[in-house]
Amino acid sequence: MTHGESHKLASVKPILRIYDFVISSGQVGIDRLLKANIFSPMEVENSKIILMGNTFIGQNDYEFDATSNYLLYAPTWEGGVPEENYSSVDYAAAELIANIARDHQINNIIIQPHPNLGHRDSSYVVVFQNMLLNLEKAGLTIYVKKSHVSWKEKWMFFNKNIHLKNASSQKVRFALVDLSAMEVQLYAKKIPVGVFCHRNIQNLFIPKFLKHDYVFDFQGHDLALNVKDNTHLAHVNERKLNYFIGYHDAKLEHLNFADRIRWLCSYCSALKYEKLRQCFEQY
Missing domain, CATH: 3.40.50 (Rossmann fold)
Structure with missing residues (x-):
């Protein structure tokens, strides 16, 4: 998870490359990281960035x-x-x-x-x-x-x-x-x-x-x-809203916070295991 979800410099620090996966609220995070040359299109295609919608963006009372x-x-x-x-x-x-x-x-x-x-x-x-x-x-x-x-x-x-x-x-x-x-x-x-x-x-x-x-x-x-x-x-620009808030899996939008975390842990573990298996098969 980056430094919130914003267009600040802190959201695109190169240190993000050390992580197996990075979470974004929507397509905006993917495009921002690509623009900053933090990740490549191939890494995006391989699920390096996972869209979790409004799960980790923080809450407000308004x-x-x-x-x-x-x-x-x-x-x-x-x-x-x-x-x-x-x-x-x-x-x-x-x-x-x-x-x-x-x-x-x-x-x-x-x-x-x-x-x-x-x-x-x-x-x-x-x-x-x-x-x-x-x-x-x-x-x-x-x-x-x-x-x-x-x-x-x-x-x-x-x-x-x-x-x-x-x-x-x-x-x-x-x-x-x-x-x-x-x-x-x-x-x-x-x-x-x-x-x-x-x-x-x-x-x-x-x-x-x-x-x-x-x-x-x-x-x-x-x-x-x-x-x-x-x-x-x-009014809210729906086009912009959908760009900021998106989900890797459509069902996530309807899950509560705890169930979203369980899904994320399970998904990342399975994907990490599959990538390791592919690497071993090359040797």
Whole structure:
């Protein structure tokens, strides 16, 4: 299993080659690994990559509701090294979010920051806190999903429409995320998703199949969202959903988690045994 299911550099590290099998949520993972030259088409044909759909992509508490007055913003952290920084935590992001909320007549923002935010660069915590204040000044009510709240934060947001706890509603109309595993998690829930991207990001591994889905119009800014118009966030692109979520065996979609694991162990053991048998027959 790779580093989540995303177009980040961490998802296509060459170390993947040491494993007998690699798991992907769908065809997107196969095409991404081929694009990065991690595996060859022949290895794919020999079941090097196994599609397990939404089994290992991670879970979230959100549900889609076309009438909801909430949108979700889920920024990632600044990465372990600068080359893997895909975070949209920036003052420009707050302005874009406020504009989109106004266009869709949404008054409530649920924000779920990555738990590692500020781990490498503490300045991101300060920027994030100021983003919350800017969004609140725009007339929005903010619900931040945060497991630990410091006294400093309680004082900073005292008497503001900023609530540092689990949101009162988990039903959202759409979500805005960074290039991260949250994207496919939300698509699996059939929640429409828009993706932020910085101009200076170089390490992207987006398959050609998706090239029209990630068109970023920076318009002189350093941060952009791949939202061409309001209809982009009105519904889930079924073509993209089926590309992200697929199964090696159709029956897997209808099995529970435990039964999927049993199937995976049995399948990999049998396939490994067969490959070893073929190797011995050559000598």
